[in-house]
Amino acid sequence: MKAAPFEYHRAASLAEACALLAEHGDSAKLIAGGQSLVPMMAMRLLRPSWLVDINEIAALKFVRTERDAFVTGACTRQCVIERDGTLAARVPLLRQALAWVGHVQTRNRGTVGGSLAHADPSAELPLVAQVLGTTMVLRSTKGPRTLHAGQFFTGPMSTAARADECLEEIRWPLWNGKRNGSAFTETAIRHGDFAMVAAAAQVALDADGLCTRATFGLGGAGGTPLVFPDIGMRLVGSRLEDEAIEHAAAGAAKETDPGSDLHATKEYRRHLARVLAGRVLREARDRAVGTP
Amino acid sequence: MSETLHAVTIEVNGKRREARVSARLSLVDWLRDELRLTGTHVGCEHGVCGACSVMLDGEPVRSCLMYTVQANGHKVTTVEGLAKPDGSPSVLQDAFCETHGLQCGYCTPGMLIAAQGLLDSNPDPTEEQIRDAIGGNLCRCTGYQQIVEAVRLAAERTKK
Numbered sequence: 292m293k294a295a296p297f298e299y300h301r302a303a304s305l306a307e308a309c310a311l312l313a314e315h316g317d318s319a320k321l322i323a324g325g326q327s328l329v330p331m332m333a334m335r336l337l338r339p340s341w342l343v344d345i346n347e348i349a350a351l352k353f354v355r356t357e358r359d360a361f362v363t364g365a366c367t368r369q370c371v372i373e374r375d376g377t378l379a380a381r382v383p384l385l386r387q388a389l390a391w392v393g394h395v396q397t398r399n400r401g402t403v404g405g406s407l408a409h410a411d412p413s414a415e416l417p418l419v420a421q422v423l424g425t426t427m428v429l430r431s432t433k434g435p436r437t438l439h440a441g442q443f444f445t446g447p448m449s450t451a452a453r454a455d456e457c458l459e460e461i462r463w464p465l466w467n468g469k470r471n472g473s474a475f476t477e478t479a480i481r482h483g484d485f486a487m488v489a490a491a492a493q494v495a496l497d498a499d500g501l502c503t504r505a506t507f508g509l510g511g512a513g514g515t516p517l518v519f520p521d522i523g524m525r526l527v528g529s530r531l532e533d534e535a536i537e538h539a540a541a542g543a544a545k546e547t548d549p550g551s552d553l554h555a556t557k558e559y560r561r562h563l564a565r566v567l568a569g570r571v572l573r574e575a576r577d578r579a580v581g582t583p
Numbered sequence: 584m585s586e587t588l589h590a591v592t593i594e595v596n597g598k599r600r601e602a603r604v605s606a607r608l609s610l611v612d613w614l615r616d617e618l619r620l621t622g623t624h625v626g627c628e629h630g631v632c633g634a635c636s637v638m639l640d641g642e643p644v645r646s647c648l649m650y651t652v653q654a655n656g657h658k659v660t661t662v663e664g665l666a667k668p669d670g671s672p673s674v675l676q677d678a679f680c681e682t683h684g685l686q687c688g689y690c691t692p693g694m695l696i697a698a699q700g701l702l703d704s705n706p707d708p709t710e711e712q713i714r715d716a717i718g719g720n721l722c723r724c725t726g727y728q729q730i731v732e733a734v735r736l737a738a739e740r741t742k743k
Binding site for chain 1: 586589633643653
């Protein structure tokens with residue numbers, strides 16, 4: 292047995308999970324898919340005294356379309372989102388990103404909420420959450436609390452969720468216009484490995500081909516996934532010509548603050564940031580143009 | 584310190600198994616050390632190599648990334664559960680032998696589970712889909728080509 296000893300409790304409801312978190316505070320940890328938590332416990336980077344298992348809480352596993360958002364339960368498995376045809380049509384960026392998340396075996400077990408709560412700065416789903424301006428609903432015994440992605444991600448592997456809170460649902464905003472396009476890409480040593488840098492973009496065009504909305508972001512290029520609202524705003528009104536996109540990508544790369552490691556230097560990551568940001572913006576534009 | 588033991592009932596390869604386990608016992612350790620189902624291999628023990636893949640309720644997962652207690656009430660299929668009822672190799676297992684889809688054999692149980700998981704949901708996969716399905720399983724002998732051929736061969740034979 293590799294993990295340090297812990298007490299295990301399988302929560303039957305969200306209320307029970309919240310009560311256990313309220314009781315045990317920092318010494319408790321929630322386990323969803325466990326695809327990051329179990330290895331960290333095996334390496335004893337984490338040694339919670341209590342493990343509260345939320346995998347069997349049916350109320351945390353759902354997908355539902357509302358007027359302005361696609362809502363997923365925090366414990367909905369990544370493979371369920373990946374196979375959902377409605378979602379692919381309404382929030383295509385999510386499925387485009389999921390193709391890069393781990394492997395079949397990890398997506399079968401890994402959850403959407405778990406990836407967000409783990410908040411790895413190079414992970415795909417946190418980046419999509421930042422780029423789309425997703426909101427997270429957290430629950431504690433004191434009631435619900437809603438946080439915007441920008442408030443939720445506070446640093447590498449850290450979020451604004453308190454020790455007594457459980458992620459309940461994630462609200463992915465729908466773009467209800469007709470001519471939208473999105474794209475996701477990343478560079479990693481091997482497919483499924485952690486991204487050195489990842490990039491995601493979504494744009495909307497009006498009937499004349501002018502950009503009405505543009506959002507894009509970069510993962511692995513700072514302590515949290517980064518999004519560039521001011522630069523995106525400056526693309527509005529343009530035709531998203533290659534030069535405008537190059538300018539935006541270069542501006543974004545300048546704002547990044549990547550680290551260096553064995554696999555890539557800071558300079559190389561910044562280079563990737565510019566190239567990949569440009570690539571996803573062009574792809575998103577071309578998909579929007581191709582929409583009738 | 585004595586650890587709390589949890590009573591679990593898990594269906595393994597169609598057979599109901601009951602046990603009392605420590606919460607930190609991984610599913611793969613339980614399968615191998617207590618049930619003596621040593622077909623499932625332990626490689627990296629932190630979710631990188633895919634050797635420990637088993638099916639949980641019919642879907643391939645990594646059994647080193649789950650605690651046994653979490654499988655309580657669920658169905659697990661290991662490589663031992665892939666053979667035909669008379670114990671002879673399945674179509675996929677035969678195909679691995681014929682195309683030389685294995686050499687040292689260490690990754691093979693995980694490869695078989697990953698490939699069977701694919702064929703169960705997609706009986707006629709493209710080469711790209713096969714490569715994607717086994718993308719989470721490391722093999723250091725074959726170069727993967729013969730494994731891809733094995734899965735294609737099994738798909739063609741099952742179609743007939």
